[in-house]
Amino acid sequence: MCGITGIAYFNKERNINPEVLNNMSKSIYHRGPDDEGYYIKGNIGLGFRRLSIIDLETGHQPMSNQNNTIHIVFNGEIYNYQELKKNLIQKGYLFRTSTDTEVILHLYEHYGENCLQYLRGMFAFTIWNATKQQMFCARDRFGIKPFYYSLDNEKFVFGSEIKSILKSDNVEKSLSYEALDSYFAFGYITSDLSIYKNIKKLQPAHYLLISFRDDVHIEIKRYWYIDFNPDFSKNEKYWAEQIEESFSESIKIHMISDVPLGAFLSGGIDSSAVVAMMSRHTSHPIKTFSIGFNEKKYSELPYAREMAKKYGCDHHELIVEPESIGLLPKLVSAYDEPFADSSAIPTYYVSKLAKQHVKVALSGDGGDELFAGYNSYSVFKKIHNNPLSSSSNFLQKSVWGNVHSLFPSNLKGKGLTRYLSKDKRYQFAYMSWPKEERKKLFQSNSPAVDYSIASEIYKENILKNSSSNDYVTNMQYLDLQTYMVDDVLTKVDRASMLNSLEVRVPFLDHKFAELSFKIPSEFKLKGLEQKYILKKSMAPFLSESILSQPKKGFSTPISIWFKDDLKEYISDTFNSPNCLLYDILDPKYIKEKILKNNSKNNDHTGRIWSLLFLNEWLQQNKLNT
Numbered sequence: 144m145c146g147i148t149g150i151a152y153f154n155k156e157r158n159i160n161p162e163v164l165n166n167m168s169k170s171i172y173h174r175g176p177d178d179e180g181y182y183i184k185g186n187i188g189l190g191f192r193r194l195s196i197i198d199l200e201t202g203h204q205p206m207s208n209q210n211n212t213i214h215i216v217f218n219g220e221i222y223n224y225q226e227l228k229k230n231l232i233q234k235g236y237l238f239r240t241s242t243d244t245e246v247i248l249h250l251y252e253h254y255g256e257n258c259l260q261y262l263r264g265m266f267a268f269t270i271w272n273a274t275k276q277q278m279f280c281a282r283d284r285f286g287i288k289p290f291y292y293s294l295d296n297e298k299f300v301f302g303s304e305i306k307s308i309l310k311s312d313n314v315e316k317s318l319s320y321e322a323l324d325s326y327f328a329f330g331y332i333t334s335d336l337s338i339y340k341n342i343k344k345l346q347p348a349h350y351l352l353i354s355f356r357d358d359v360h361i362e363i364k365r366y367w368y369i370d371f372n373p374d375f376s377k378n379e380k381y382w383a384e385q386i387e388e389s390f391s392e393s394i395k396i397h398m399i400s401d402v403p404l405g406a407f408l409s410g411g412i413d414s415s416a417v418v419a420m421m422s423r424h425t426s427h428p429i430k431t432f433s434i435g436f437n438e439k440k441y442s443e444l445p446y447a448r449e450m451a452k453k454y455g456c457d458h459h460e461l462i463v464e465p466e467s468i469g470l471l472p473k474l475v476s477a478y479d480e481p482f483a484d485s486s487a488i489p490t491y492y493v494s495k496l497a498k499q500h501v502k503v504a505l506s507g508d509g510g511d512e513l514f515a516g517y518n519s520y521s522v523f524k525k526i527h528n529n530p531l532s533s534s535s536n537f538l539q540k541s542v543w544g545n546v547h548s549l550f551p552s553n554l555k556g557k558g559l560t561r562y563l564s565k566d567k568r569y570q571f572a573y574m575s576w577p578k579e580e581r582k583k584l585f586q587s588n589s590p591a592v593d594y595s596i597a598s599e600i601y602k603e604n605i606l607k608n609s610s611s612n613d614y615v616t617n618m619q620y621l622d623l624q625t626y627m628v629d630d631v632l633t634k635v636d637r638a639s640m641l642n643s644l645e646v647r648v649p650f651l652d653h654k655f656a657e658l659s660f661k662i663p664s665e666f667k668l669k670g671l672e673q674k675y676i677l678k679k680s681m682a683p684f685l686s687e688s689i690l691s692q693p694k695k696g697f698s699t700p701i702s703i704w705f706k707d708d709l710k711e712y713i714s715d716t717f718n719s720p721n722c723l724l725y726d727i728l729d730p731k732y733i734k735e736k737i738l739k740n741n742s743k744n745n746d747h748t749g750r751i752w753s754l755l756f757l758n759e760w761l762q763q764n765k766l767n768t
Contacts, residue, residue, distance in 0.1 A: 145204070146174030146192035146640075147216040148302040149269055150311055151278055153359045159188035160312070167310040168192055171303055174218070174640045180204050182214045187271055187278075190307075191216045194643055196503060197401050201240040208248055209237060212274045215251075217244045218303055219266035219288045220647065222396035227261060251279070256350060259366045263396075263654065265647070267345075269301060276355040284367045285509070285651045286347030286628035289636055293342045294361070299353055304637075305479035308342055315341050318766045320592045323481070323727075327576040327584060330483035330753055331630045338480035338760075347628050367653070369623060371611040373663040379679065382662050386680035393652040394420040394505070402502040405430030407493055407646075408456070410446030412674060412681065412689060413507030413516070417649060419684035421505065422454045431456040432497040432504065434463055434489040438700040446689050453686065461496045463489050463699070465708035475759045477641045483575065483753035484630050485699045490638040498642040508631055509650030512622045513659040514667050514677040515615055518694050521671040527614050575749050583732050586725075615664040702748040706741065713737060716755060723761035724754060 148167045150159055161183055168179055168190035175192030182189040182205040191204040197220070207214045221227070224243035227250060232238070236249040243264070250258035251270055256279065265287035270279040280301060282290045292301040293314045302308045309316065322336040335343045345351055348367040354360040398404060398421065406421060408414050408431040421429050431451050435444035444460060451458035467488050474487050497504045511517050576584060578594045585592060609620045632648075639646040649655070662676060669675035678690050705713055716722065717737055724733065733754060740747040 145194055145216075145218045146171035146303045146307070147190070147218050147267065147269060148307040149187075149189040149216065149300070151188075151271075151299045151353065151355070152186035153297060153299075153355065155186050155355070157186050159183045159186065161188075163310070163312055164188045164190045167302065167307040170306045170310045173643055174303055176643050178203060182207075182216075182271070184273075187273075189214060189216045189269065189271060194502070194645060195402070196220065196645055197242060197399070202242040202244060204244060206240075206242075206244050206248060208252060212272070213248060213252060214271045214273075215244060215248050215268055217247060217266065217268040219264060219268070219283065220399075220645070221246060221262055221264040221266065222399060222652070223261075223263040256352065256364075256366070259350060263652065265651075267303065278353045278355070279350065280345060280352075281350040281366075282345045282347055284348045284653045285623070285632070285648075285656070287632055287636070287648055287651060289633070290345040291337060291342055292345060292351070295341065305337060305339070305342055306476075315339075316764065316766055317341065318727075320590050324581060324592050324594055326481045326483065326757070327581050327753065328574055328578075329625070329630075330575045330749065331626075331633065332480060332482075333625055333629055347624075369610075369620060369660065370657075371609070371613070371616045371620065371660045373611075373613075373616075374661045375663055379666060379676065382666055382676050383680040385658060386662075386677060389655045389658050390416065390649070390680075391420045391423055393649040393655045395424045397505055397647045397649040397652070398424055400503050403430070403500065404503040404505070405432060405457075405497055405501040407431075407497070407504055407506045408433050408447045408450060408458070409507070410443035410448075410450060410689065411507065411692075411695070412678065412685065413510030413650065415446075415450045415507075415685050415689050416510070416677070416681045417505050417507050418450060418454055418456065419681065420649075428455050428457040430497075430500050431458045432493050432500075433458070433460045434493045434496070435460060436463055436700050438703055441695070441698060441700045443692075443695055446692060449686060450689060457500075459496055459500065461492055463492055465704040467492070468704070468709055468712065471755065471759050472763070473641070474638075475756060475763055477637045478633070479637075481753070481757045481760050482630075482633065482637075483749065483756055484634050485701050485749075485752045487634050487638055488699055490634055491641065494639040494642040494644045494646070498644045501644075503645045503647065504639070505647050505649060506635065507650065508635060508648045509627065509656075510674070510677065512619055512627045513650055513656060514674040515619060515664065516674045516677075516694065517622070518673070520615060520618055520668050521673055523618065524615055524668060525671060575753060584728055586727055586729055589727055613664050615668050619664075619667075701752060702746050705748055705751060710741070713751060713755075716758065722758060724758045726761070728754075 150164065164181060171192055175194045177195040178193035180191045180203055189205045193204060195202060205214045205216050221243035224246040227246050231249045234253060238245055247268060250261055259281055266283045267288040267290040268281055289303055291305050291308055293308050300308050300311045300314060308314055317340040319336060319338055319340045322332045322338050325333045325336060332338060335346055337344060349363060349365050352362045406418050406429055408418055418429055418431060433444055433447040435442040470488055470491060581594055609617050611617055635646050666676040673694065682690060717733060736747045736750055739745040740751060
């Protein structure tokens with residue numbers, strides 16, 4: 144795991160300033176404290192920070208081919224690199240290192256952009272081909288590793304994190320209100336947007352190609368698609384056996400490492416399945432790491448301990464308390480843009496705990512998306528099948544918050560059938576601030592915002608690209624394209640990299656994921672039972688208490704903290720004359736939400752956290768609004 148950055152000027156007479164490139168690289172030191180490297184030639188500059196995991200002695204980057212015409216900076220891990228290397232040696236390629244980086248380099252030499260079809264792993268990389276005068280950038284299929292870039296008439300700038308791009312010269316820091324609307328709608332910024340108008344994300348499963356030979360030509364292209372193509376000819380037993388075999392193989396290749404390795408263990412089904420399969424492939428005790436809370440409702444520590452004991456793990460725990468709110472400035476700095484998932488707090492602490500013992504940790508992320516594990520799947524499947532049965536109490540059970548409160552009062556009851564159109568259900572499943580509330584939230588003199596671009600239309604367009612007409616499958620597709628990449632994977636990458644820890648996600652091995660896409664949804668969500676087929680597959684390896692426990696998720700008890708230990712902190716923040724939120728948001732409307740949250744029967748925790756995070760982000764960043 145590493146950090147990459149670089150600049151390409153379109154004017155070939157303009158030379159890279161080594162000091163600028165060095166500052167860009169230093170800003171992401173935490174992603175790779177073990178080594179640094181640079182390639183600078185004329186108008187092209189590549190920077191690299193290394194966290195040494197494989198081939199500790201000869202893995203220096205940027206790396207070049209034998210005749211120094213092709214250069215690469217690479218962040219990630221390629222799990223099938225040894226197999227690929229054998230095939231390349233048979234084709235006549237020579238290797239100077241034992242790294243997966245050199246494998247990518249020679250694959251590109253042989254196959255060009257099609258090299259991506261052979262890679263099995265997580266990656267973000269840039270290759271400069273001096274002969275062709277081309278810069279080739281790519282991101283892995285699920286977006287496990289980040290890639291940001293800025294493109295204008297003079298230059299192309301890229302980096303693993305936004306902060307490295309901002310350290311380059313003349314990248315304007317103008318606020319994107321479209322991205323801000325997305326942030327309030329979902330708690331994270333969707334699509335290719337970032338909080339800055341002039342900085343974009345390269346989307347998962349996409350590559351970006353810039354040609355410099357004559358006029359500058361730019362191409363962004365998708366190289367892999369999620370294809371839900373269920374096979375109805377196979378029975379439950381077959382799928383359970385296939386999952387066990389394929390997941391065990393994914394775990395095995397994800398355990399390739401030249402440094403100590405462990406696992407996050409929440410006590411849920413996914414992380415427990417990871418630990419169970421890891422035990423097959425090592426004779427040593429697995430180092431496991433768990434986070435808990437004093438508020439027992441939120442803590443899964445008893446299940447994690449049970450699992451650790453079952454497999455003889457070297458287990459480590461940490462309790463997170465309300466004082467952890469002091470972590471907010473550090474988190475804001477790490478994420479570079481507004482990010483409203485408060486589980487970033489425990490994710491940071493479990494990463495910090497793990498780094499004290501290992502350099503690599505496996506996680507269970509991706510299991511919920513592949514196997515319909517979120518409570519919202521069963522909630523909205525029931526609504527879909529029988530909208531008139533959707534009582535207030537039923538809707539309030541959704542883990543995405545008080546979904547019922549999002550429906551206008553005149554549309555509850557019988558009117559709900561009409562209101563819950565296919566696309567509306569998805570929107571309400573995930574939306575933090577609905578469109579009407581977002582309109583009230585912004586100051587009247589704020590720039591005009593199209594409240595549909597970043598949220599409703601974006602997600603509807605994703606659904607139009609789905610290859611399935613199945614309701615549950617489309618919920619999975621939507622999660623894989625949005626929530627997983629822009630929230631879950633972003634959260635884990637920044638929190639772990641802040642602690643210089645590599646986190647691997649074996650559920651998101653694309654071979655295993657493609658197997659899961661073939662499983663009919665009725666095996667994933669059987670009736671209203673979530674993850675049915677995964678549970679069936681893992682039943683021989685997990686205790687009944689873990690298999691049968693209700694879904695909790697990796698959440699924090701901030702709803703309790705905000706009404707108790709942190710109540711005064713909240714009041715001081717939003718009543719402060721230095722609260723920068725009020726430069727762009729309506730203070731009266733915000734204070735109304737705070738007052739409502741303080742009452743017994745209201746919970747606006749997620750919204751308050753989104754405001755707290757944004758306020759701190761505004762404090763840390765000077766903007767052109």
